Amino acid sequence: MYKVEINNVSLLFKDSEKEFLALDKVSLKIEEGEFVCIIGPSGCGKSTLISLVAGLNFPTEGEIYIDGKTVTGAGTNRGMVFQHYSLFLWLTAKKNVSFGIKQANLFKDKKQIDERAAEFLEKVGLEEYADKYPYQLSGGMQQRIAIARTLAMDTEILLMDEPFGAVDPKNRLALQDLTVNLCKKCEDRKAVVFVTHDIDEAIFLADRIVFMEPKKIKEQIKVGFTKNIARDQVLRTPEYMEVRNRLMNLFYEDIGNRIGGEEVVI
Ligand SMILES: Nc1ncnc2c1ncn2[C@@H]1O[C@H](COP(=O)(O)OP(=O)(O)OP(=O)(O)O)[C@@H](O)[C@H]1O
Numbered sequence: 001m002y003k004v005e006i007n008n009v010s011l012l013f014k015d016s017e018k019e020f021l022a023l024d025k026v027s028l029k030i031e032e033g034e035f036v037c038i039i040g041p042s043g044c045g046k047s048t049l050i051s052l053v054a055g056l057n058f059p060t061e062g063e064i065y066i067d068g069k070t071v072t073g074a075g076t077n078r079g080m081v082f083q084h085y086s087l088f089l090w091l092t093a094k095k096n097v098s099f100g101i102k103q104a105n106l107f108k109d110k111k112q113i114d115e116r117a118a119e120f121l122e123k124v125g126l127e128e129y130a131d132k133y134p135y136q137l138s139g140g141m142q143q144r145i146a147i148a149r150t151l152a153m154d155t156e157i158l159l160m161d162e163p164f165g166a167v168d169p170k171n172r173l174a175l176q177d178l179t180v181n182l183c184k185k186c187e188d189r190k191a192v193v194f195v196t197h198d199i200d201e202a203i204f205l206a207d208r209i210v211f212m213e214p215k216k217i218k219e220q221i222k223v224g225f226t227k228n229i230a231r232d233q234v235l236r237t238p239e240y241m242e243v244r245n246r247l248m249n250l251f252y253e254d255i256g257n258r259i260g261g262e263e264v265v266i
């Protein structure tokens with residue numbers, strides 16, 4: 001049995017005026033503890049796909065199973081970091097994180113909830129901002145609070161939609177390391193679906209990279225070689241160059257398709 005199984009899923013967005021097919025018969029199977037990165041051009045359907053796994057929307061065709069059971073809505077076994085900041089504006093940074101911990105039913109005791117919220121604010125480097133409201137924080141800081149909230153929930157499945165997109169390079173590297181430590185190096189590894197536009201980030205984090213073209217999955221690439229290798233060594237391996245070149249070519253093929261098949265010279 002797979003942790004997450006996306007089986008022949010299509011999604012047709014409809015309103016009174018027009019229809020748009022966002023996903024066309026997509027299938028993807030994710031093992032327990034596997035870290036899958038989804039990469040692909042803007043508008044190809046990455047956020048749409050991850051929102052279906054989160055149970056925030058439903059396929060018009062096909063099924064999604066978690067632990068063999070059909071997804072019928074959001075659930076406490078899944079934590080989600082959205083592409084756009086999604087904090088409760090009327091709660092402080094710390095209360096936003098505490099809210100997630102309460103939702104996940106990790107602790108009943110207020111002191112334990114407070115301690116865990118403080119621990120995760122520290123992990124994302126924002127302990128000093130615990131009592132600030134979202135409007136008092138920069139976009140990147142708000143996103144780090146949203147990441148702290150989701151990671152603190154300790155769910156079996158993590159769904160992260162370009163979580164580090166608005167974060168500066170230094171904090172981005174720190175958050176990548178934090179994610180690896182919490183999701184890949186912990187005893188009960190989490191199944192992660194992680195959308196990114198950053199090829200190096202995908203290679204560093206993923207066990208498998210799924211490249212999407214509009215509406216579909218185009219190719220899947222195993223990236224197991226990064227296991228237990230330090231970041232600077234990953235960059236020196238021949239496998240890294242091979243995967244990087246393959247992904248670059250997939251993006252160029254997509255650009256070529258859109259501008260009419262002409263070769264792009266930069
Ligand atoms: N609610 C909606 N109604 C109609 N069309 C939608 C809706 N949501 C998304 N779409 C369309 O579905 C397609 C896929 O959108 P999606 O947000 O999944 O792309 P994405 O791959 O996440 O892009 P990006 O990398 O820019 O975040 C786009 O063409 C978008 O316009």
Ligand SMILES: [Mg+2]
Nearest residue numbers: 046047048083
């Ligand atoms: Mg998106």
